[in-house]
Amino acid sequence: MSAPLLEARGIVKSYGHVEALRGTDFTLLPGEVVALIGDNGAGKSTLVKILSGSERPDTGEIVVDGQRVEFGSVEEARAAGIETVYQDLALCADLSPAANFFLGRELLKAGLLGRLGVLDNAAMRARTQEACERLGVRLKSQAAPVSTLSGGQRQGVAVARAVTWARRVVFMDEPTAALGVVQTRRVLDLIRGVRDSGVAVVLISHNMQDVKAVSDRVEVLRLGRRVARFETARVSMEDLVGAMTGAVEQAGEVEQTGAAGTGPAGAVEQESPQ
């Protein structure tokens, strides 16, 4: 079993009197899709914000490829090869797909024009087209603003953007929440495509069908702690829901195994089932 690509240990984060995370652990192996699930308020979004650099943990450590890191900003996480697809997609609706793709990383023309800040729109369009096609995102027009695209296409653009820049990990926060059946299937195909391209995916989702369909493993958060880890192929929907709601209790899972990193390749990691 390979070493973790990304690991969080004992992450604590409070907002005022509210403890969002109370010593959460999280493990991501290279080339896998991990679903991060949990009920509302379990701390999923907070954990993603911390791992993607937009929030700092109060205590706890983050390890990327065996190196301890501290992300002071989204840029620093991005420099480590970590990208995020936000639930709101973070697209500029008035700009073209290519402009969104290269937002903050614009390509400039060669020579004097480039030094004056003149954009190389043709190159950006071509590379956007290429990235979208590789992931199966079909865009009718490269010139029309994102506001004219369907929800699924927008999702596709946001995912393709993240995947193009990510070298290690892509976080996807509820990528199918606003989508219909067909579009959801397309996004799940996208996620598999991302994994096949060698980038690990963390999928945050409420939708157990999606989780079952696309993930390799599942990590469950409840009340700010990781309470269970499963291999998707060997876990039932009931177990997942049970772990989320606390019906199947696995409290202190990490402390009891003493191994926050790689788990055994066994079916369900339940150290203290009640």
Place this chain on the structure above:
Amino acid sequence: MSTTRSGPPPVRERRLGRARLRDLQVVWIAAVLVVLLVVFSALRPTSFATSFNLLNLVSDAAILLLLATGMTYVIITAGIDLSVGGVLVFSAVTATKAVDVTGSLLAGAATAVLTGLAWGLLNGVLVAKGRIPALIVTLGTLGMSLGGALLLTGGVDLRAPGDLNLGLGLARWLGVPLIVWICAAITAVLGVALARTRFGRHTYAIGSNAEAARRGGVAVNRHLIRVYGLAGLLAGVAGYLSLAKYGITGVSAHSTDNLQAIAAVVIGGTSLFGGVGTVLGTVIGVFIPVVLQNGFQILGVRPFWQQVVVGAVLVAAVYVDQRQRARRDQ
């Protein structure tokens, strides 16, 4: 992967049609301007469509064009700058004082530009870092700059240095006032910069979705400060050119410049909600009120009608924009 189709074709066609419609907005207002020009020319061929009158038109519009170009950048970031008229006057006053002290027109020009820039940067810092709504910040700096100008002059208009008024103020090249050339050149450069450079791209991005721009790595605060600084700098240039053209600082003549500039920008298809707009549209938007005013005067229609018509056009322009936004966001 099976992502060959993206919804029923009719929907897609309608969506594309809408995108084209937005691109066509500039064409529509350009058509309105052309119709106005044709109608006035046809009604009064001997007085409207003369080179003398058309030059008059262009001269009247030139200085406003600078203010409106800066305003276009600001409004595309979803901001507003009410201070431009005050900054124009304040810059004209400091330029006059600088020429008085140094005897150098160049020092006067530099003073005007730097004064305008300073006011603009102040606006930008207060909006971006202070998180105060742009409407309030620039309303405040409008009052401060106008009041400051009155304090510096004692409420009496200063006369421009004679060799400025008689020099740059009257200079022509190829029969067109030099001031018009200057304004046209600056506007053209900024039009291209908005459409083709990274600076312009970030301007649109911030107005479209500031949070997305920030997450994309755009230095949003720094960019906003630069955009307001640009608007202030242009108001400073406008102050110097206005001093040259009219020969006085005009302390009480510019209190509605901001509204004229905003009207021109909005008529030109720039959205008050940010993210959409062009300098070309603004150029047309500047000329529509000017042509109306001039045409009504020549036709003998009472010129007050111009204000009424421009007001109505402004409301109509914003209505169209609102409708497009609502349909987009549905």
